Amino acid sequence: MANLKELSQREVKFTAGHRACAGCLPAVALRQVTLSVNYPCVVGFATGCMEVVSTIFPYTAWKVPYIHVAFENVAAVMSGVESAYKALKKKGKIDEEIKIIAFGGDGGTYDIGFQALSGMAERGHDVLYICYNNEAYMNTGIQRSSATPFAAQTSTTPVGAVEFGKKQFPKDLTQIMAAHGIPYVAQASVHNWKDLNMKVEKALSIKGPKFINILAPCTLGWRYPAEKGIEIAKLAVETCVWPLYEVENGKYKINYKPREKKPVVEWLKLQGRFSHLFKPENQHLIDEIQKEVDRRWTRLLELAGA
Amino acid sequence: MKVKALTGNEAVAEAMRQINPDVVAAYPITPQTELMHKFTEFVADGLVDTEMILVESEHSALSATVGASAAGARAMTATSSQGLALMWEILYIAAGLRLPIVMAVINRALSAPINIHGDHSDTMGARDSGWIQIFSENSQEAYDNTIIAVRIAEHPEILLPVMVTMDGFIISHTMERVEVLDDEVVKSFIGEYNPKYKLLDVKNPVTFGPLDLQDYYFEHKRAQAEAMENAYKLIREIDEEYYKISGRKYAYVEPYEIDDAETVLISLGSTAGTIKDVVDELRLRGMKVGALKIRVYRPFPRDEVKEYLSNASVVGVMDRSIAFGSVCGPVCLDVKAVLQGTKMANLPVVNYIYGLGGRDISPKDIEKIFFELEKVKITGEVPNLPRYVGVRGEEDYVGEKKGFKIKN
Ligand SMILES: Cc1ncc(C[n+]2csc(CCOP(=O)(O)OP(=O)(O)O)c2C)c(N)n1
Ligand code: SF4
Ligand SMILES: [Mg+2]
Numbered sequence: 026m027a028n029l030k031e032l033s034q035r036e037v038k039f040t041a042g043h044r045a046c047a048g049c050l051p052a053v054a055l056r057q058v059t060l061s062v063n064y065p066c067v068v069g070f071a072t073g074c075m076e077v078v079s080t081i082f083p084y085t086a087w088k089v090p091y092i093h094v095a096f097e098n099v100a101a102v103m104s105g106v107e108s109a110y111k112a113l114k115k116k117g118k119i120d121e122e123i124k125i126i127a128f129g130g131d132g133g134t135y136d137i138g139f140q141a142l143s144g145m146a147e148r149g150h151d152v153l154y155i156c157y158n159n160e161a162y163m164n165t166g167i168q169r170s171s172a173t174p175f176a177a178q179t180s181t182t183p184v185g186a187v188e189f190g191k192k193q194f195p196k197d198l199t200q201i202m203a204a205h206g207i208p209y210v211a212q213a214s215v216h217n218w219k220d221l222n223m224k225v226e227k228a229l230s231i232k233g234p235k236f237i238n239i240l241a242p243c244t245l246g247w248r249y250p251a252e253k254g255i256e257i258a259k260l261a262v263e264t265c266v267w268p269l270y271e272v273e274n275g276k277y278k279i280n281y282k283p284r285e286k287k288p289v290v291e292w293l294k295l296q297g298r299f300s301h302l303f304k305p306e307n308q309h310l311i312d313e314i315q316k317e318v319d320r321r322w323t324r325l326l327e328l329a330g331a
Numbered sequence: 332m333k334v335k336a337l338t339g340n341e342a343v344a345e346a347m348r349q350i351n352p353d354v355v356a357a358y359p360i361t362p363q364t365e366l367m368h369k370f371t372e373f374v375a376d377g378l379v380d381t382e383m384i385l386v387e388s389e390h391s392a393l394s395a396t397v398g399a400s401a402a403g404a405r406a407m408t409a410t411s412s413q414g415l416a417l418m419w420e421i422l423y424i425a426a427g428l429r430l431p432i433v434m435a436v437i438n439r440a441l442s443a444p445i446n447i448h449g450d451h452s453d454t455m456g457a458r459d460s461g462w463i464q465i466f467s468e469n470s471q472e473a474y475d476n477t478i479i480a481v482r483i484a485e486h487p488e489i490l491l492p493v494m495v496t497m498d499g500f501i502i503s504h505t506m507e508r509v510e511v512l513d514d515e516v517v518k519s520f521i522g523e524y525n526p527k528y529k530l531l532d533v534k535n536p537v538t539f540g541p542l543d544l545q546d547y548y549f550e551h552k553r554a555q556a557e558a559m560e561n562a563y564k565l566i567r568e569i570d571e572e573y574y575k576i577s578g579r580k581y582a583y584v585e586p587y588e589i590d591d592a593e594t595v596l597i598s599l600g601s602t603a604g605t606i607k608d609v610v611d612e613l614r615l616r617g618m619k620v621g622a623l624k625i626r627v628y629r630p631f632p633r634d635e636v637k638e639y640l641s642n643a644s645v646v647g648v649m650d651r652s653i654a655f656g657s658v659c660g661p662v663c664l665d666v667k668a669v670l671q672g673t674k675m676a677n678l679p680v681v682n683y684i685y686g687l688g689g690r691d692i693s694p695k696d697i698e699k700i701f702f703e704l705e706k707v708k709i710t711g712e713v714p715n716l717p718r719y720v721g722v723r724g725e726e727d728y729v730g731e732k733k734g735f736k737i738k739n
Pocket of ligand 2: 048164244
């Protein structure tokens with residue numbers, strides 16, 4: 026595992042000067058992930074905020090080979106890149122070891138790109154897929170996705186006289202990817218660079234499909250002051266809304282167990298998208314969220330035999 | 332050179348075996364399935380070096396092909412109908428990224444109602460997507476066109492994806508005599524693929540597919556149109572080279588008995604063969620009829636069409652698809668467009684829509700079309716809407732109305 030000093034001295038693959046919002050944590054996630062990749066690599070992107078902010082002809086923030094094709098197909102595109110790599114390597118046209126990495130937002134991963142991702146995983150391509158999860162379709166103006174939390178307010182789940190925001194709990198994609206039986210699946214958070222770095226390094230040392238789901242708060246969509254992002258990401262882990270864990274060859278390991286599990290309201294109260302929950306008549310929604318977080322956490326503890 | 336008995340699907344699979352692409356990604360759909368069965372047999376027997384990706388959809392088939400091509404590999408795929416429709420989004424991207432992908436399209440009708448048989452609705456829906464489109468009349472042409480397509484796509488002044496089509500079942504499943512080149516001859520004809528920019532060239536990183544807004548997008552699209560123009564100029568040179576290795580001469584269009592023909596019938600694909608037979612028949616009866624087959628449909632062979640119609644008195648255009656809400660079928664629209672502004676602007680052009688969902692087109696039907704065109708030539712009365720051939724409830728040229736009754 027690289028230490029902070031080493032990481033800081035590595036050649037930057039994703040440079041500054043891109044057009045993400047101030048305080049954009051998906052952009053920080055990209056920087057952390059790419060710094061952890063100590064190999065030549067090819068990067069593929071699904072349409073979304075990070076794709077849009079990182080290139081605009083004739084500029085690019087990418088110092089490594091990069092491709093963007095469409096919203097729902099980055100896993101398929103990178104399956105093709107990986108197959109090309111295998112073919113060209115076999116022919117002796119390439120000799121270096123190159124890592125193939127796909128990035129998608131939660132929309133491009135949980136929803137529209139899910140089929141392609143599932144296909145890539147099932148076929149066993151040697152690709153690291155990273156989902157930067159900012160819990161909604163931010164690029165198109167903060168619409169709900171299947172990763173959006175219960176009761177969150179988005180542009181398509183507005184709070185109104187008869188509605189309280191999103192009606193469903195988020196799909197547990199990390200578990201779904203683990204159910205594919207691929208060699209490595211992990212959940213990480215942008216506030217814990219050490220854990221994230223360890224997971225990326227480990228994933229890249231394993232052959233076959235790998236999936237890392239990184240929680241990455243978005244100032245615009247979650248509605249918090251730019252400087253609060255890391256704190257909010259940390260609270261997601263401290264409240265067990267977003268546990269840090271790995272599934273390596275089917276074996277679960279919880280990477281961080283809060284000494285004292287914080288109540289979910291600590292996380293909710295810092296975000297404008299949940300502000301309506303703090304009206305007295307909505308207390309039951311907070312209770313429901315707490316219940317679901319507890320249920321998922323207990324299940325994870327069981328899976329990890331902890 | 333060997334002579335083999337091959338279906339259209341097998342002929343293309345054979346061409347693909349000889350091309351030996353680095354990557355093939357495909358998803359099954361009738362009538363393309365047999366092609367992929369054959370090709371995966373070649374993979375299983377180690378007869379090709381191809382990395383075969385058996386994807387979970389056609390959207391992913393073309394996406395993976397795009398990824399492989401951008402990575403620096405020679406990449407191919409094949410599909411039909413709904414599969415092509417599902418690829419639609421990525422068709423435009425493959426062309427916009429200027430990736431020299433070759434795809435076999437085994438033409439089939441589009442749903443609804445669902446139908447697995449041959450017509451051109453699928454390919455016609457992609458005619459303006461930026462792909463070069465080459466239609467094949469028979470298995471031999473499907474084989475030859477597939478090999479030629481690799482050179483067209485990869486030409487540095489073209490760099491556009493190419494669709495090679497054949498009519499579903501009519502060609503794809505019909506066993507014919509096919510002359511197959513020697514493997515070595517094909518190998519040296521297509522050469523090594525070595526693109527200028529490739530993702531896997533990690534020492535020279537490039538960005539593929541950046542955001543491109545009001546300030547540059549238009550220039551890139553304009554350049555893409557120029558690439559299509561280059562294709563129009565250069566395909567003939569590649570055809571000429573192919574002639575040298577195969578003895579088979581191809582051109583953008585194939586005229587048949589056209590020099591003194593007063594009545595000319597234009598078509599694409601397998602129907603051209605039937606039309607040639609009917610032309611022979613009618614010529615024996617003293618009628619001055621001829622035919623023009625369009626092989627390269629995109630880029631549209633505007634000069635060739637004009638040239639070969641310059642002596643005609645009346646023209647019929649066969650469309651195996653409907654352009655709903657348009658004034659005529661897509662091929663007819665193109666033919667009419669090239670005649671505009673020329674001395675042939677008033678040449679009577681009649682559109683015939685036929686063969687949808689694999690409906691057979693018989694020599695008798697084509698004969699009737701020629702007779703109707705003769706009538707148009709004499710009376711000068713030109714039907715201004717498409718005529719539907721061989722469909723219940725339509726009046727044919729002698730004014731008979733075919734019954735609506737559907738017999739089991
Ligand atoms: C086929 C298709 N449908 C819709 C869109 C519009 N679109 C572009 S990005 C996007 C949302 C991206 O959301 P996500 O993947 O979560 O990434 P984020 O922007 O949040 O980082 C949508 C809906 C598209 N580009 N393509
Ligand atoms: S909208 Fe959110 S995800 Fe997008 S650039 Fe801004 S902070 Fe980042
Ligand atoms: Mg998102």
